[in-house]
Structure formats: C-alpha cells, structure tokens
Amino acid sequence: MWRGLSALATRAARAPCRLCACRSSGAGPWTPGSTIFALSSGQGRCAIAVIRTSGPASGLVLRSLTASREPPPARSACLRLLRHPRSGEPLDRALVLWFPGPQSFTGEDCVELHVHGGPAVVSGVLQALGTVPGLRPADAGEFTRRAFTHGKLSLTEVEGLADLIHADTEAQRRQALRQLDGELGQLCQGWAETLTKARPACSPIHPFFRESSRPALAHVEAYIDFGEDDNLEEGVLEQADRDVGALEAALRSHLRDARRGQRLRSGVHIVVTGPPNAGKSSLVNLLSRKPVSIVSPEPGTTRDVLETPVDLAGFPVLLSDTAGLREGVGAVEQEGVRRARQRLEQADLILAVLDASDLASPSSCSFLDTVVTPLVAQSPDSCGQRLLLLLNKSDLLPTSALDSDTALLGMPHLLLSCRTEAGLDGLLQALKTELATVHQHHLQSCLDALSHYQPATDLALAAEALRLARRHLSHLTGGGGTEEVLDLIFRDFCVGK
Ligand SMILES: Nc1nc2c(ncn2[C@@H]2O[C@H](COP(=O)(O)OP(=O)(O)OP(=O)(O)O)[C@@H](O)[C@H]2O)c(=O)[nH]1
Numbered sequence: 001m002w003r004g005l006s007a008l009a010t011r012a013a014r015a016p017c018r019l020c021a022c023r024s025s026g027a028g029p030w031t032p033g034s035t036i037f038a039l040s041s042g043q044g045r046c047a048i049a050v051i052r053t054s055g056p057a058s059g060l061v062l063r064s065l066t067a068s069r070e071p072p073p074a075r076s077a078c079l080r081l082l083r084h085p086r087s088g089e090p091l092d093r094a095l096v097l098w099f100p101g102p103q104s105f106t107g108e109d110c111v112e113l114h115v116h117g118g119p120a121v122v123s124g125v126l127q128a129l130g131t132v133p134g135l136r137p138a139d140a141g142e143f144t145r146r147a148f149t150h151g152k153l154s155l156t157e158v159e160g161l162a163d164l165i166h167a168d169t170e171a172q173r174r175q176a177l178r179q180l181d182g183e184l185g186q187l188c189q190g191w192a193e194t195l196t197k198a199r200p201a202c203s204p205i206h207p208f209f210r211e212s213s214r215p216a217l218a219h220v221e222a223y224i225d226f227g228e229d230d231n232l233e234e235g236v237l238e239q240a241d242r243d244v245g246a247l248e249a250a251l252r253s254h255l256r257d258a259r260r261g262q263r264l265r266s267g268v269h270i271v272v273t274g275p276p277n278a279g280k281s282s283l284v285n286l287l288s289r290k291p292v293s294i295v296s297p298e299p300g301t302t303r304d305v306l307e308t309p310v311d312l313a314g315f316p317v318l319l320s321d322t323a324g325l326r327e328g329v330g331a332v333e334q335e336g337v338r339r340a341r342q343r344l345e346q347a348d349l350i351l352a353v354l355d356a357s358d359l360a361s362p363s364s365c366s367f368l369d370t371v372v373t374p375l376v377a378q379s380p381d382s383c384g385q386r387l388l389l390l391l392n393k394s395d396l397l398p399t400s401a402l403d404s405d406t407a408l409l410g411m412p413h414l415l416l417s418c419r420t421e422a423g424l425d426g427l428l429q430a431l432k433t434e435l436a437t438v439h440q441h442h443l444q445s446c447l448d449a450l451s452h453y454q455p456a457t458d459l460a461l462a463a464e465a466l467r468l469a470r471r472h473l474s475h476l477t478g479g480g481g482t483e484e485v486l487d488l489i490f491r492d493f494c495v496g497k
Pocket residue numbers: 274275276277278279280281282283294295296297298299300301302303322323324392393394395396416417418419420
C-alpha cells in the first residue's frame with residue numbers, strides 16, 4: 001500500500017527527524033523529546049517479559065531503576081537489581097541491556113529490561129517507569145515508527161515487519177521475511193533512483209553538479225536551464241540516456257514476469273461506492289474478513305472514509321469504504337458524501353455496489369446516471385481508473401431474475417450476495433484480473449513515457465517524459481499521502497512494537 005514506499009522512506013530518512021529534530025544518520029545533535037516505554041513481549045504469564053524504552057531519558061531510566069551512575073557496557077546483557085525509583089522497593093532481578101543511539105532499533109537511546117514474566121513483576125516495573133520524569137507509555141507501533149523516522153527501517157521493511165507480526169502461515173512468514181530483507185523495497189527503489197538519483201559517471205564541473213547527488217531528471221533540466229555551452233562536462237546526457245535505457249529494460253523484464261509483478265507491495269486503491277444501504281460496508285467486511293465498518297439497515301450509516309489494507313487474490317491493496325452517495329441530507333452526511341466523491345477520484349479501481357432488488361429506486365438510478373455510466377463510457381486506458389459493477393443482495397431476487405441476470409441492467413456486472421457469499425469466488429477472480437491490469441497499466445505507462453525520452457530531438461519534451469514516467473512509477477509504489485500511509489501501517493501494530 002501507497003508509498004513510492006521506498007521513496008518515502010528515503011525521503012523520511014533524509015528529512016530531519018519529526019520526533020526529536022535530529023538527523024536520521026544519528027550523527028547530529030540530539031535535542032530532548034519524549035521517551036516511551038512498553039511491554040514488548042506478549043501479554044500474559046510467561047518465563048521472561050521484555051520491557052523497552054526509547055528516547056533521550058533512557059539513560060535516566062537505568063540510573064533511576066538500578067541506582068547506578070554508570071550505564072552497563074553498550075549492547076551487553078548485565079544482571080541488575082531493579083528498584084522502584086521513589087520507594088527504593090526491590091522490583092526484580094533482571095537482565096538489563098543498554099543501546100545508546102543511534103545504534104539501536106529505533107535510532108534513539110534504548111533500554112531493554114528482561115524481567116521475570118509474572119504479571120505482578122511486569123506491572124510493578126511498568127508502574128515504576130511511569131514515575132521516571134519524561135517517560136510516557138508508547139502508542140501502538142511507536143517503536144517501529146521511530147525506527148522508520150530515524151531511517152533505521154525502510155517503509156517496505158516496516159510493512160514486512162507488520163506482516164511478520166500478523167503472519168499466520170509458514171508461506172506468509174517466508175514472504176514477510178523476504179520483504180523485511182528489503183527485496184521489494186530495493187527493486188522499487190532501484191527503479192525510482194534511476195529516475196531521480198542517478199549521477200553521471202564523470203564528475204561534472206558546473207556548480208549545479210558539485211553537490212553530491214543530482215537527479216537524472218535534474219541533469220536534463222539543468223541542460224535546459226544552463227544551456228550546452230555553459231560549462232557542462234561532456235557525457236552528462238549520454239549517462240542519462242544509458243540510465244533510461246537500463247530502466248526500460250528492467251521494467252520490460254518485470255512486466256514479462258507476471259508472478260513477480262504480483263508480489264509488488266502496492267499502492268493500488270480500491271474504493272467501494274454506491275447509494276446508501278446497497279451493502280458497501282458488508283462488502284468491505286467480507287473482503288477484508290474483519291469488521292472494518294458498521295453494517296446496519298439504516299441508510300447513511302457510513303459517514304466517513306474507512307480504509308483497511310487487505311490482501312485480495314494475492315494483491316496487497318488499500319480498500320476504502322465510503323458514505324452512500326445521495327443528495328439532500330444533513331450537514332454531516334453531506335460532508336461524508338463530499339469525502340466519498342473525493343476518494344473516488346483517487347481510486348485505481350472502483351467497486352460500484354447497487355442493491356439488486358432496488359435498481360429502480362431514485363438513489364440507484366441517480367448513482368447509475370452520475371457515476372457508473374460516465375465511467376463505463378470512457379476508455380479504460382484513458383486515466384487508469386477502472387470499474388466493477390456489483391449487484392448485491394442477489395439472495396433477494398427471484399430465481400427467474402438470476403437465470404436472466406444480464407437483463408437486470410443492460411451493462412456488464414457481477415451478481416453477489418454478501419449475506420450468503422454467493423458470487424464471491426467470481427468477484428475474487430474478477431478482482432485478480434483487474435488488479436493485474438492496474439499494476440501492468442502503470443508499469444506500461446511508465447515504459448510508454450520513457451519511449452518519448454529523446455533528448456537529441458527535444459530536450460524539454462525529454463524532461464517531461466521523465467517526469468511523467470516518475471509519476472506513473474510513484475503511483476504504483478504509492479506516491480502521495482505520506483502521513484496517511486504511515487498512520488495506516490502503524491495503526492495495525494501492537495503497543496511495544
Ligand atoms: N439480504 C441481504 N442483505 C444484505 C446483503 N448485504 C448487506 N445487506 C444488508 O443491507 C443493509 C445495509 O448494509 P450495509 O453494508 O450497511 O450497507 P451500506 O451500503 O454500507 O450502507 P450505508 O452506510 O447506508 O451507505 C444491512 O442491513 C445489511 O445486513 C445481502 O447480500 N443480502
């Protein structure tokens with residue numbers, strides 16, 4: 001899901017840290033920020049429980065709980081008696097590990113306390129940590145988020161970690177581990193870097209090129225701005241040519257390998273839309289196999305956009321439930337409708353849901369006229385937005401209508417019942433085909449844009465071709481909405497991770 005993921009990670013890794021304003025390399029000055037703590041091992045009775053802290057007050061934690069002025073040697077396990085900082089009461093004899101930043105999981109100063117796993121010990125130590133000045137309990141996923149913010153993990157690695165935590169099957173676990181290794185991230189990043197960060201092999205002497213890393217696109221733009229006679233070293237454009245050629249070859253090879261293409265971590269957005277009460281929330285819950293949205297017979301239940309990352313037919317996608325589209329409602333629902341329409345514009349694939357037993361109602365007709373018909377009428381290649389029309393509640397139709405279901409609407413559609421799950425297999429099959437098409441569409445569009453890169457003929461057009469190619473690539477790997485994407489990923493983490 002979103003983010004060129006890797007590109008975002010790279011951007012975040014270079015940006016000043018949002019938490020403590022240090023640089024991700026850890027080399028810069030550390031300004032005070034919050035220090036978090038949490039139980040990082042599982043809840044319940046166990047032999048050993050691991051409690052972690054991260055932040056500038058981690059050193060103070062060691063001094064306060066172990067009554068020792070000196071921290072233990074970095075990254076070595078030491079046995080220490082832990083005492084309550086205020087009462088001095090012994091809490092436990094624990095293994096203590098000190099990870100001074102930036103060489104720690106989060107990049108900040110971290111402490112790990114391996115205590116005995118009884119609930120009384122764990123709650124006693126957590127309660128004691130709460131009394132140390134500057135410490136607060138961690139939010140869900142906050143350790144990982146800090147690791148990401150400090151450039152310790154790329155976003156694809158974060159996603160891999162999330163999958164690893166949630167991996168149910170051995171196959172999922174292996175896939176998650178591969179992703180944690182950054183295999184997918186490196187692939188996407190490699191492509192994006194060819195367009196954005198490649199340097200010419202020579203060392204150009206124009207001041208523009210004296211800085212460490214200038215994008216390939218910027219090389220071409222610099223040529224336009226400064227002109228050929230303005231002290232640019234030879235070979236700059238030739239190198240850009242070679243980079244673009246290599247990228248084209250890589251994309252072609254990837255497109256040929258459909259299986260690998262499917263495993264790409266994706267920013268493909270599927271938006272579920274339709275009139276109120278058609279069964280949109282029921283569909284989102286069915287596809288995600290979890291109760292993401294409230295289902296109720298009351299029209300207008302869903303007011304906001306609700307998003308959930310799901311694996312659909314082997315494709316990771318972002319699935320959005322939206323408010324039912326109708327006019328003449330109160331201010332809150334109207335705002336929901338506005339947000340729904342806005343999200344619809346961003347969708348790669350639209351699932352338009354209608355109540356099959358209510359096709360003649362004003363809300364169904366209005367939805368068909370204003371949303372479905374215009375989208376069906378346009379060429380699927382025109383903007384990359386695709387649509388699947390679903391007639392839900394097929395269980396309410398008489399059998400005779402099911403036999404001649406093409407007569408129901410006069411346009412291509414799938415019949416489904418979220419209640420009985422009839423038609424679900426057909427929907428998943430159709431989704432698989434559509435998602436493969438969306439992936440391929442963006443890769444192919446990137447390739448098409450690159451085919452217009454002909455700097456020898458027209459430099460300005462060549463720069464535009466690179467820009468367009470980059471846009472298609474970032475669409476596939478999830479260009480915009482950095483914070484939304486991050487929130488979504490970290491929200492699913494448990495506290496202490
Ligand atoms: N018989 C039948 N009822 C269904 C089916 N799918 C959903 N429903 C019912 O239809 C009603 C509306 O379902 P929702 O999923 O809340 O519909 P929605 O489109 O999200 O509704 P809004 O939030 O108003 O936009 C609920 O009572 C569901 O139980 C189905 O396949 N068959």
